[in-house]
Amino acid sequence: MKTTISSLKKGEKARIEAFDVEAIPLKLLEMGCLPGNVVELLQIAPFGDPLYLNINGCHLAIRQETAREIEVTLINNKL
Numbered sequence: 001m002k003t004t005i006s007s008l009k010k011g012e013k014a015r016i017e018a019f020d021v022e023a024i025p026l027k028l029l030e031m032g033c034l035p036g037n038v039v040e041l042l043q044i045a046p047f048g049d050p051l052y053l054n055i056n057g058c059h060l061a062i063r064q065e066t067a068r069e070i071e072v073t074l075i076n077n078k079l
Helices: 026-030
Strands: 013-019 038-044 051-055 058-062 070-074
Antiparallel strands (some): 013 038
16 A cells, blocks of 8 residues: 555655656646655645645645645654
8 A cells, every 4th residue: 555645644744756747737746746855744624625735845735636646655753
């Protein structure tokens, strides 16, 4: 089972690994949603959609549908 942005919990950070370019809106790519960049889940809307993220200093909201297409690797958040 792959780990995706949609499976992150609030406050968790992960590194973007891969995604299908056809499934991701161009606007997300322009805002830094690229392999190798770090993503942090800041907030989840009351009904679970959309997700509010921080990707390299850019704050953006994406739908669960899109978040399921972006594979990530969790970063150890413990100090």
